Amino acid sequence: MLLNQFLILSAVLFSIGVYGVLARRNGVLVLMSIELILNAVNINLVAFGAFRASVGGEVFALFVIAVAAAEVGVGLAMVLLLYRNRRSIDLTLIDQLRG
């Protein structure tokens, strides 16, 4: 069965996501990059689940999807809060705490 192709796809998605988190300055784009990583995880889980013929992977993927939705809800609220306070969602501008 096609396991390697799925794993390569998920590794590429994971790498794009990590790059996005590290390089993007826009809050919403960082959130989207994190979603990419989580979807890479889901592809891995479902592919391994099918390969091993065990439902554990699919169940885990459902949990990841549900929890990711809650996380993004909180994340968007935070970005909105930042926009209300700063009129910008550029993450490089939040640098009041340092030392």
Place this chain on the structure above:
Amino acid sequence: MTDALLLLAFQRPTIDWHGIAPELVLLTAGALITLVDIIFLEKARPFTAALAGLGLLATAVPLLTLAVDGTDRVMFDGAYVVDEFSLVVKAVFLLAGYVVVLLSTNYVAEGDYWENEYYGLLLASVMGMVMMASARDLVSIFVALELLSIPAYLMAAWRKRDLHSTEAGLKYYLMGVFASAVMLYGMSLLYGVSGSTLLSDIGTSVAAAGTSTAVITMGIVFIVAGFAFKVSAVPFHTWAPDVYEGAPTPVTAFLAVASKAAGFVALLALVFVGFYARSEVWEPLMWILAATSMTVGNLVALRQTNVVRLMAYSGIAQTGFMIAPLAVAGHGLSNGDQALSAVVTYLAIYTAMNLGAFAVIIALSRKTGSAEVSSFGGAFSYAPGLTVAMTIFLFSLAGIPPLGGWFAKFEVFRVLATAGEPWGYVLAAVGAVNSVIALYYYASLARRMWADDVPDGDHSPVLVTPSLVTALTLCGAVTLAFGVAPQLVARFTDVSLLALGG
């Protein structure tokens, strides 16, 4: 795939109601607070803190009956386990949650921010920690981790109109979510290796693999890195000082103690039940995390001028001490169990002494209006009791007998020295040097409070509320008792994960 799904006729799992009674009580208390908030709105404000405190105390009752009963309970095919280890760390989480409720009383209300929701979220987060203590399955560990983290992100950003708090919340959120995503990727790889999400199954197939394959190594590295974020170990610590400084101080205390302890509990379960056979992969990782956390944390703490940032870096250094026993834990059964008890002992004592230090900081900075080290000068002249308490907690953090901290450090050094391998001795030497560095900044903060002049000449007494006195008494009593009678804590923390791990 549908075939496999169809074969699984749904069977209701047998539920051990006594085993999950603590979680149920906590859930009831949290739901009750939310309900009271919805029905009575602002009229409920004076009661929610008390309700949250009572809920946490009520949760301790089934915990005690379970401890008296003493049998290990395995639920949901081994995904959820109630054993000595989980009971001890659940008690630590409840104590930490209760002290944070005491510290938050009035503090959150002062800025006219939402109070009812705050306690609801706090209980939800404690619920996640209590679940984490029992989780022995990748899915339940993940759900518990998110249940404890998501409310914590919100609580860090609680002061909505304050830029510092928003910044703290956003930084904590982005770092935390990124770390858990990386950790999940590692989990998906380990699931692929074993075909099961149960930690004990993963342990079996990881051991059966003989040598370490690339996918096992990657999985372990990603998972350890994800939890290193959670416990703020160097090089994944950068969020901690910023978040601690910007968040409301009771929330900082909660993050610095409870959230960190929860990360450790998950790490312990994963290492001892899941990865134990692959010690050649995780031991060097733990060694590097421990050595760099101790050294970087202490050296940067030396030049901090803000007390909360100082506590953040001291917390990073303490994390290094807590990870240190894991660097030699993979050598034979008895040493593994000793390393586990050393970490649990350290966690229990660290919880008490660090919460106590934060309680004093909250009380003093409310009067001085700042958390700068210089503003704490001469605190003895107007708040002698608080200064004595702070000195006790600081010297305990530094590891001076007869305070609790010395026994925690002693256990770490004992495990490192009895492991009988050169790397253990080197790490013990690094730890010894760091203890001396740490004593310097803890003692200089204490010296300022005793000897310096009051910067603004304001000698008016500090407002000390009854809840603060209770919190200080609890933390102080635990710190002193565990230092004077270490066999007390050693009796509780003599736990094992390896027996169930097979």
